Amino acid sequence: MTGIGPLAAPADGLTQAEAQRSSRHLSLPGFGIDAQLRLKSARVLVIGAGGLGSPVLLYLAAAGVGTIGIVDDDTVEVTNLQRQVIHTTADIGRAKATSAAEKITNLNPHVSVETFIERLSPDNAADLVDGWDVVIDGTDNFATRYVASDACTLAGVPCVWGSILRFNGQVSVFWAGRGPTYRDLHPEPPPPGEVPSCAEGGVLGVLPGTIGSVMATEAIKLLTGIGQPLLGRVLLFDALTMSWHELALAPDPEAGEVTSIGEPAAKASCQALPPTASGTGESMTPRELSARLDDGTTVAVDVREPWERAIAAIPQSVAVPLGEIEQRGWDALPPTAAAATYVFCCKSGVRSQQAIDILRTRAGDQQPDPELVNLGGGIDAWAETVDGQMARY
Numbered sequence: 001m002t003g004i005g006p007l008a009a010p011a012d013g014l015t016q017a018e019a020q021r022s023s024r025h026l027s028l029p030g031f032g033i034d035a036q037l038r039l040k041s042a043r044v045l046v047i048g049a050g051g052l053g054s055p056v057l058l059y060l061a062a063a064g065v066g067t068i069g070i071v072d073d074d075t076v077e078v079t080n081l082q083r084q085v086i087h088t089t090a091d092i093g094r095a096k097a098t099s100a101a102e103k104i105t106n107l108n109p110h111v112s113v114e115t116f117i118e119r120l121s122p123d124n125a126a127d128l129v130d131g132w133d134v135v136i137d138g139t140d141n142f143a144t145r146y147v148a149s150d151a152c153t154l155a156g157v158p159c160v161w162g163s164i165l166r167f168n169g170q171v172s173v174f175w176a177g178r179g180p181t182y183r184d185l186h187p188e189p190p191p192p193g194e195v196p197s198c199a200e201g202g203v204l205g206v207l208p209g210t211i212g213s214v215m216a217t218e219a220i221k222l223l224t225g226i227g228q229p230l231l232g233r234v235l236l237f238d239a240l241t242m243s244w245h246e247l248a249l250a251p252d253p254e255a256g257e258v259t260s261i262g263e264p265a266a267k268a269s270c271q272a273l274p275p276t277a278s279g280t281g282e283s284m285t286p287r288e289l290s291a292r293l294d295d296g297t298t299v300a301v302d303v304r305e306p307w308e309r310a311i312a313a314i315p316q317s318v319a320v321p322l323g324e325i326e327q328r329g330w331d332a333l334p335p336t337a338a339a340a341t342y343v344f345c346c347k348s349g350v351r352s353q354q355a356i357d358i359l360r361t362r363a364g365d366q367q368p369d370p371e372l373v374n375l376g377g378g379i380d381a382w383a384e385t386v387d388g389q390m391a392r393y
Helices: 014-021 033-043 053-063 078-083 096-107 127-128 142-155 207-224 286-292 307-311 321-334 351-364 377-383
Strands: 043-045 068-071 113-117 134-137 161-163 167-175 233-240 242-250 283-284 298-302 339-345 371-375
Touching: 014 161, 033 207, 033 286, 043 161, 053 068, 053 096, 096 113, 096 307, 113 233, 127 142, 134 142, 134 207, 142 161, 161 207, 167 207, 242 321, 283 286, 286 298, 286 377, 298 351, 339 351, 351 371, 371 377
Parallel strands: 043 068, 043 134, 068 113, 134 161, 283 371, 298 339, 339 371
Antiparallel strands: 161 167, 167 233, 233 242
């Protein structure tokens, strides 16, 4: 047993249909009817109906959690389907919360679903978190994770958290007063651009299923009072070596008390916000670049990989992958007039900024005359503001 007691009170009973559906739970030693009745009365809020939210929502519904809340303001895109298994091709363009709720009802009609088609923010987090037994944070950015953690801290609710990128995943349970919170793991967010987005860095499609299943398991343990939850422990998973490691985590005794819900000043994430150029550089909007492409003094340098350009590319842009800039520096760039401007672009603005930083470092006192500018928001912003027909990925 956890020593903290189950978080959900038992329901009055199971119907014949519910008992038949959950029969494998009822025959499970150490679980049985008591735990299933607690799941029936439980209320779990899942923030995010994407990669991590997909397996979490499906397994909680299959387990018989009585009420499931879904918070997500996003819509289904074709690029989601590689890993967000709760959605289908037919759902493209639909609200993720609506799509997920439909699948849950199809899977288990005995589950009640509440949808909140809005983005978790400091303004709504307290109201959204209120009244739930457990909150599951399946979000993909640092700013929202701080908001979710702070809201759970103030509400006294445990927060099951997971994170994925490339081939690696992490899972933990945060619960102020009983263990550490997300702010103990990450007192401050990483500098912008340090952590690549899933779009920039990629993610193995099956990875959310692995991590999300662990998150659902932790929620069920907390609700029913079985086992030992991941309080004070961060579980680390490496898909390439198929290995699990555990990191001990304790509350920071010197950390300030959380008295309000607020986003950190800097943001970085699995959906990293595009930074503007650092140092003396500048950023340019897609509309500004579009207006200057034909002036003879502006060169758009696309630092993405060839497979990305095969999906979509800015007209007249020159392909110079970031790896070439890392190897050859200024020699990798196309020749241009001394007074020209190089506008570097990638998917969201992270790799293009890295290219600029590399060139500034290599130039030293001999920096050439061309100005180095970052395309703010990258090709994603171009598709949103200049070419609405451009393919997205």
